[in-house]
Amino acid sequence: MSAPALTKNQALVFDVLEKADGPLSAYTILDKLRDHGFRAPLQVYRALEKLLEYGVVHRLESINSFVACAHPGENCHSHGIVAFAICESCSQVMEFHDHEVDHRLMDWTRGKKFKAEKTTIEIRGLCEACAA
Amino acid sequence: MSAPALTKNQALVFDVLEKADGPLSAYTILDKLRDHGFRAPLQVYRALEKLLEYGVVHRLESINSFVACAHPGENCHSHGIVAFAICESCSQVMEFHDHEVDHRLMDWTRGKKFKAEKTTIEIRGLCEACAA
DNA sequence: TCGCACACGTTATAGCATAACGCAATTGAT
DNA sequence: ATCAATTGCGTTATGCTATAACGTGTGCGA
Ligand SMILES: [Zn+2]
Ligand SMILES: [Zn+2]
Ligand SMILES: [Zn+2]
Ligand SMILES: [Zn+2]
Numbered sequence: 098m099s100a101p102a103l104t105k106n107q108a109l110v111f112d113v114l115e116k117a118d119g120p121l122s123a124y125t126i127l128d129k130l131r132d133h134g135f136r137a138p139l140q141v142y143r144a145l146e147k148l149l150e151y152g153v154v155h156r157l158e159s160i161n162s163f164v165a166c167a168h169p170g171e172n173c174h175s176h177g178i179v180a181f182a183i184c185e186s187c188s189q190v191m192e193f194h195d196h197e198v199d200h201r202l203m204d205w206t207r208g209k210k211f212k213a214e215k216t217t218i219e220i221r222g223l224c225e226a227c228a229a
Numbered sequence: 230m231s232a233p234a235l236t237k238n239q240a241l242v243f244d245v246l247e248k249a250d251g252p253l254s255a256y257t258i259l260d261k262l263r264d265h266g267f268r269a270p271l272q273v274y275r276a277l278e279k280l281l282e283y284g285v286v287h288r289l290e291s292i293n294s295f296v297a298c299a300h301p302g303e304n305c306h307s308h309g310i311v312a313f314a315i316c317e318s319c320s321q322v323m324e325f326h327d328h329e330v331d332h333r334l335m336d337w338t339r340g341k342k343f344k345a346e347k348t349t350i351e352i353r354g355l356c357e358a359c360a361a
Numbered sequence: 362t363c364g365c366a367c368a369c370g371t372t373a374t375a376g377c378a379t380a381a382c383g384c385a386a387t388t389g390a391t
Numbered sequence: 392a393t394c395a396a397t398t399g400c401g402t403t404a405t406g407c408t409a410t411a412a413c414g415t416g417t418g419c420g421a
Contacts, residue, residue: 214317
């Protein structure tokens, strides 16, 4: 799923996420875009839905928030499962891929004949700076 | 964290989860316990908080739901990270542990000096029966 | 007996997400 | 060109998930 030209709302939402230094909730995005005419949650959620589909934004399930993909240009899908480390103090997010983890999980799903559609890996804790 | 004797509310909530054939949301649990005197979400959430602490219940972040631990007796903590495969059709949940995955993720966190507190691994898709 | 910790009940509120309606712009046959 | 289908958009209303804040009662050790 590669990204076509973004619509106005999609571009606004993506821009907010890209400039943010951490994950944002949909309602936080909404607040940041009120000056640009956003009035309702659906304007944000509809844009996010497309951005997720295009793979340029990721959803962090464990904190109900969204981040711009840390690997612009590449297609995150092609790297297999995406994993995140989320600092609960400064909310910094590190995105990474690990093929060995992918393979282990794929081995498991193959063994169970489970058809995986979407896999979430999220590590919450403290980043190096915050743990000190 | 091993489980002391459960209080009345904790036992009721745990019982509902154990008898369920899939994950339940807090509000679904609430509805199932109205006949037992439950009237407010907090009664459920407070019980869940303890059950999660004791490790006898797991929270599925990606679907805002809760399941009884599939490995009663053992302490899930001692097996490292717990992973779940969730069927989006029949909502069956399979819980498993994979030490190799644990090690890979621990290697990554060690390398980044990230102090992991809680790791979520959830695979959503279709179980063998539903994929057929 | 006093103080504390803990479970509990209740009301209110905050935070996250989608349903349903209608309109406008775009596209792509016919 | 025209019509139909698709897509994006705006708005209102609603539903689902989770916690804050306050008060009560009970058990237990100092
Ligand atoms: Zn990415
Ligand atoms: Zn940090
Ligand atoms: Zn378990
Ligand atoms: Zn199934």
